[in-house]
Amino acid sequence: MTEKVHLSLLTLPVEIVYRILDNLDEFTILCSVRDVCHRLNIITDTYNRYQLFTTLDLSNYQLQDHHIQCLVKTLPNNTTLTTINIGSNTNQDGLIVKLINALKNNKTLTTLDINCNSIKDQEAQDLAILLENNKILTTLKLGQNGIDDLAVKYIADALTKNMTLTTLDLSHNQIQDQGVQCLSDALIKNNTLTVLDLSYNNIQDDGIEQLTDALKINHALTTLDLIAIQFGEIGAKQLGILYLANGLKDNKTLINLDLSMNQIDDEGAKYLADALIINTTLEILNLSENGIEYQGAQYLANALEKNISLKTFDLGRNGITDIGAEHFGRALSNNKTLTSLDLSNNEINDHGGQYLASGLINNKTLVSLNLHTNNIGDQSVHEFSVVLTNNKTLTTINFNNNKITDNGIEHLADSLTNNTILTILDLGMNQIRDQVTGIPAISKTLTEEEFRTITKQLPKTAQDNIFGMHKWIEEYGYYGKDKDWTKINKIKYI
Template structure:
């Protein structure tokens, strides 16, 4: 008597699943037939998968489509890491489509996935209505200023996304301006990473202006940009009155001694900043020592 895999007893299928990885169960054990789907969905480990790391699997657009189909009915997954998978704009669209109805995913990592401004637009459309996602990592993609504008538009009325990483996306001053505009109305975002984006003093000015009124952003990463002396002065001016920012990263930004002094002066009046990163700027040892003495006197600032 021949035995078909799809007619095996449920308990025997469970024992087979015991020897499979989470990735194999999700990608290879689904959509064989309706009966097998039902068995997989009733399997205890499948019901408790909350985190899935698919970093560097090169699943591309087609693999992302298959994953999206699985996510449509999944009610347990909260964290999904798809870094280095070349999903592109097409794969991003598949994910965006399912995120419109998904009610469990809170953290999505799309690091280094060849996502451009079109993919950013798909994600922005999701941000307009999604009330579950709290963390989005788009580090090292290519959304540019146009993609930053799409994301900013999506953030205007978003009420849940708290952490956004847009490092290494070539957004420039224009992209920074769009995001600053979004922060005028957004009341959810607490952490914004914009490092390595070619942002100059103009972009820094737009961000500084919004920090005068924004009361939710606590962490701003502008490391490895080119804000220079003028940009540093804009930020120093706002630090005198801002009462919410606790972490500011300005490493490697072509900041010279005179504007390092402006930042030091601002710290005398600021009561909330606890971490300030000024590494790899053009600030003399003498001024760094002076700032260090200020930090020693003011225990509120815990890191330079």
């Protein structure tokens, strides 16, 4: 009689254990295989997927107690994880406190995402103690946690002692002026934090004043997000933006400032424009959705003629109209640094489009122009076509959702036949027929590697979807499968 052979993970050959591990997700390996015995630790240490296992994403995982116990047991001795995301787990079963305790001796974790977990004051205090002693963590995300002024005070106090954290996300919380004052005091002493996100908090004028006083002294912060904080009560918002503008005049380190969705209107735009004339370090400014009309556009355009540092400017979703576009056309003619300009959704008609096109004749730096959702028609496109014949810098133009017809497309096609610079042209949602015959195809062909480089800021899934669309266009052409192509090159990047 044949004797039965009993096999287990403890006796299986290494290669077979590898095949078993191939069918397990990383979290299961971490929780159920690691630290079972010395032999399995040795095997997983040499297993390729485990060696590359640097990110643990448990967001929306609905962690149960046994999952939390696994993390608590594993993290102190783990040597591969650099990023953990436990966002949107509603702080079940005391998750935050247990996680903090587990991380006290961890030597590899650099990014911790605890967004959407309802952090209480005591847990914020525990987290602050961790920050005071931690020498590894560089990124901490605490958005949408209901953090109030007392909780943020604990964190701010830790920032005065912590020397490694570079990115702190406190967006979508309940931070008010007192909490901002604590953070401002910390920024005066802290010399490592480079990115701070305070968007969607209830910050009034006093808080903005404290923050801008800190910006005059701080020499580390390069990125500040203040989206939708509203700058004080209605009717007094210009005081807060005045404080901030004055701070920008003295600040020498801030590179990226996002003030979108604050309704600063034309008066606030004037204060910021005055600051842009003096400031020599800010490179990225987002003023989208701020109720800025043509007068504010004039202030900002005048500043761009003198500014020597701004590279990316987003003024989308305002109302600058043709009058404002005329001022920006003049600014483009004289500006020497701007590479990206977003004027989408700004009530710009053909006259305004023509002003912008004229401004590009002498411009030598602009790479990307977004005119999405305006009222630009064939007259403007004709002017842009003339410019594109000789332009050597523009690689991206977005004309999506305008009033361009087949006639405008003919002008573009003629000018782009010999253009080797433009790589992305968005003509979606215009008044173009499905089939147009006899018109030369436009756009240079990019390799997939070049495309990935251009879109590297997008998530890989988004890149894949867009690239798939482009491959379809490569197969059938923009105007449909029955297009009568008269030249070899097809439109591939729309």
